[in-house]
Amino acid sequence: MTKPIGRHTWAIAEGYIPPASTGSTREMTSHETVCILNAGDEDAHVEITVYFADREPAGPYRFTVGARRTRHLRFNEFADPEPVPKNTDFSSVIMSNVPIVVQHTRLDSRQPALALLSTIAYPLDQ
Amino acid sequence: MTKPIGRHTWAIAEGYIPPASTGSTREMTSHETVCILNAGDEDAHVEITVYFADREPAGPYRFTVGARRTRHLRFNEFADPEPVPKNTDFSSVIMSNVPIVVQHTRLDSRQPALALLSTIAYPLDQ
Amino acid sequence: MTKPIGRHTWAIAEGYIPPASTGSTREMTSHETVCILNAGDEDAHVEITVYFADREPAGPYRFTVGARRTRHLRFNEFADPEPVPKNTDFSSVIMSNVPIVVQHTRLDSRQPALALLSTIAYPLDQ
Amino acid sequence: MTKPIGRHTWAIAEGYIPPASTGSTREMTSHETVCILNAGDEDAHVEITVYFADREPAGPYRFTVGARRTRHLRFNEFADPEPVPKNTDFSSVIMSNVPIVVQHTRLDSRQPALALLSTIAYPLDQ
Numbered sequence: 001m002t003k004p005i006g007r008h009t010w011a012i013a014e015g016y017i018p019p020a021s022t023g024s025t026r027e028m029t030s031h032e033t034v035c036i037l038n039a040g041d042e043d044a045h046v047e048i049t050v051y052f053a054d055r056e057p058a059g060p061y062r063f064t065v066g067a068r069r070t071r072h073l074r075f076n077e078f079a080d081p082e083p084v085p086k087n088t089d090f091s092s093v094i095m096s097n098v099p100i101v102v103q104h105t106r107l108d109s110r111q112p113a114l115a116l117l118s119t120i121a122y123p124l125d126q
Numbered sequence: 127m128t129k130p131i132g133r134h135t136w137a138i139a140e141g142y143i144p145p146a147s148t149g150s151t152r153e154m155t156s157h158e159t160v161c162i163l164n165a166g167d168e169d170a171h172v173e174i175t176v177y178f179a180d181r182e183p184a185g186p187y188r189f190t191v192g193a194r195r196t197r198h199l200r201f202n203e204f205a206d207p208e209p210v211p212k213n214t215d216f217s218s219v220i221m222s223n224v225p226i227v228v229q230h231t232r233l234d235s236r237q238p239a240l241a242l243l244s245t246i247a248y249p250l251d252q
Numbered sequence: 253m254t255k256p257i258g259r260h261t262w263a264i265a266e267g268y269i270p271p272a273s274t275g276s277t278r279e280m281t282s283h284e285t286v287c288i289l290n291a292g293d294e295d296a297h298v299e300i301t302v303y304f305a306d307r308e309p310a311g312p313y314r315f316t317v318g319a320r321r322t323r324h325l326r327f328n329e330f331a332d333p334e335p336v337p338k339n340t341d342f343s344s345v346i347m348s349n350v351p352i353v354v355q356h357t358r359l360d361s362r363q364p365a366l367a368l369l370s371t372i373a374y375p376l377d378q
Numbered sequence: 379m380t381k382p383i384g385r386h387t388w389a390i391a392e393g394y395i396p397p398a399s400t401g402s403t404r405e406m407t408s409h410e411t412v413c414i415l416n417a418g419d420e421d422a423h424v425e426i427t428v429y430f431a432d433r434e435p436a437g438p439y440r441f442t443v444g445a446r447r448t449r450h451l452r453f454n455e456f457a458d459p460e461p462v463p464k465n466t467d468f469s470s471v472i473m474s475n476v477p478i479v480v481q482h483t484r485l486d487s488r489q490p491a492l493a494l495l496s497t498i499a500y501p502l503d504q
Contacts, residue, residue: 005387006389006500006502013196014229033392035467037391037471039471049165051195051196053195053197054195068435069432070393071431071467072467087153089161089198091161093163101389101500102391103390103392105495106242115242115367115493116242116486116494117495118482118484118495118496118497119246119371120497120499120500122227122229122249135257137257139287139288139289139322139355139372140324140355140357141322142324175291178321179321182320213279215322215323217287217322217353219257232370234368236280241367241368243368247372248375250258250353261383265415265498266411266413266481266496303415303417305450339405341448341449343417343448345415358496360494367493367494369495371481371496372498374384
């Protein structure tokens with residue numbers, strides 16, 4: 001499988017970084033993740049824009065996903081141009097120069113029993 | 127990203143507001159949410175209709191999602207024209223005058239360990 | 253909203269009824285649910301076929317979803333032509349004479365802390 | 379229902395096998411699952427390729443899903459050509475010679491209260 005697969009643009013309408021965690025390791029820290037698969041033979045240059053309820057969008061946040069590689073990026077680790085605030089509703093749009101596949105996952109460990117959610121992102125271009 | 131993205135009409139077949147919560151804050155109260163992203167430069171005027179098992183639909187519930195903004199609306203806070211009953215199965219249809227992206231999330235805190243679910247809504251128009 | 257929306261045929265590749273529950277009420281009993289929205293003005297006659305790993309499919313299970321109504325059907329309550337076994341992997345295909353929207357949800361209460369999953373079903377006809 | 383339904387190629391951008399479990403049975407062991415429905419009358423020959431963050435892809439892993447059957451395959455039980463490492467981010471692409479429907483589910487039992495996620499995979503060919 002070396003041909004590029006997926007779409008250039010995706011949207012995730014849900015976004016929220018839980019404000020607390022019970023775990024102390026990175027593995028069990030509450031996180032909001034965008035998983036990106038680049039199955040093609042060319043590096044993917046990805047730009048993520050984050051939308052809020054009451055201010056102009058933040059970003060773009062820039063990442064490279066190598067050829068035939070996947071990256072699971074955590075919004076709570078975004079830093080440049082600015083961190084994504086915790087305990088705040090947001091949405092995101094993911095744009096790439098080559099086709100990619102995008103999925104959204106949250107691990108919420110505010111309570112000792114963690115909770116998970118995941119959904120395929122919404123593909124915007126045909 | 128200022129061009130409108132998404133669809134005008136979406137459906138969420140699942141809907142349910144848990145009848146209880148263990149949390150006392152808004153953050154940890156059980157809730158059923160519809161997340162709406164309006165990435166375009168024009169305000170989105172949104173109408174939500176709620177369907178039930180044994181009565182005619184309720185609504186429309188009307189909301190505005192500003193240009194380049196997101197809103198995460200909680201069904202358990204809907205009031206006009208009528209509240210959405212708890213512990214009752216429902217579905218919803220979301221219609222907008224401009225393209226939007228819609229995702230469905232539930233936080234269930236009936237038990238001390240919360241549970242989460244989420245899925246992209248179903249896009250109805252091409 | 254009285255025009256029919258959705259598709260005639262849907263598939264859910266995941267299916268599993270947890271073999272136990274900690275709750276004693278119907279609300280907290282572990283369940284596997286198919287949520288069906290019929291937003292049109294004509295009753296939907298729905299047939300569900302259940303697929304297994306090691307035997308021929310079961311069904312069809314027949315249900316009516318009234319005009320402008322939703323039904324959240326639990327696989328663990330299916331009875332005719334035969335019950336769906338617990339603790340067994342299955343898949344399902346949902347066919348309707350009019351367009352519907354289908355979503356899949358599980359509540360797992362094998363442990364005191366319940367877990368949830370949900371996803372839109374896969375629409376098969378254009 | 380004997381006509382083949384679905385697509386030939388699917389992608390799951392999220393993949394992760396939790397490194398621990400609290401359950402001792404197969405049922406309650408943390409697992410990452412790809413659920414495959416073959417509703418047609420011909421056996422499906424499926425090849426799964428697994429993508430990582432920092433090395434070339436693994437696979438293909440080969441499976442047969444019989445006519446009118448479903449299989450819920452666990453990545454943590456993949457063995458040939460190599461096991462899928464735990465506690466490692468991955469993605470997967472699923473290819474079949476006949477149309478299938480694919481869904482992704484995780485059961486995480488690292489803590490006594492299990493957590494679940496599920497989403498339809500992303501269909502890649504029309």
